[in-house]
Amino acid sequence: MIIATWNVNSITVRLDQAIAWLQNVQPDVVCLQETKTIDEKFPESRFAELGYQSYFYGEKAYNGVALISKLPVENLTRGFFHDSIPDAKRFISGTVSGIQILNCYIPNGQAVGSDKYLYKLNWLKALKTHIESSCKSTEQVLLCGDFNIAPEDIDVYDAAAYGGEIMCSAAERQSLEEIRAWGFTDAFRKHTQESGKFSWWDYRAGAFRRNLGFRIDHIWVTPSLAERSTNTWIDKEPRKLERPSDHAPVVAEFA
């Protein structure tokens, strides 16, 4: 069983890359973020040709998430059950082969202290509430997506220079840690403690070539699923292509 997450930064622009990647990697499920298109324009037929069913929750120009699956999806939900946060198309979930998959696009937050930063913290609180009310940590739950947070200093290319900035600030990390403490393990960190492993590199200043990145895309799992976790890796290949997404896919394999 292979489950992946990938912020594609526009499914319209990245469609051919996404299709080629699915053909190569053959995941059972891929969770997409920043699809940036309305549901009426989601290119579901291209995925259907490969045997994948698409479930999407999008909007014009910004945000947008999708669940693409080879296997049947049950209990599909879009957005949170409660409305404690202004709506944005940032969350979709469904159960595949007994695994409750939560696909989220956590707000970027722009800069520490900004209005968008406060929105990010509130959104994290809403996510925690949603998980508490709709999931059980004793079951197989997988939380993945673009978290826009580097959990530890080893997930940042230059933590000293970047200390306390957006994606690394103490309040963001604490909010995320509270979600983790509900019952998740970072599937990637089960398999390696290496630093310098990143999933996002700024388009500017040759950041990818110089490996000036951040590990902000994650796959987290509850204990019963962590036991099944045989490997998790970041696939840097799509980031090397012409006109890439700024994010690389993260892939988790389960026995």
Next chain:
DNA sequence: ATGGTGGATGGTCCA
């Protein structure tokens, strides 16, 4: 020095 890139948009906003 305030850039540098990219996507959606149709002016700027967002990342």
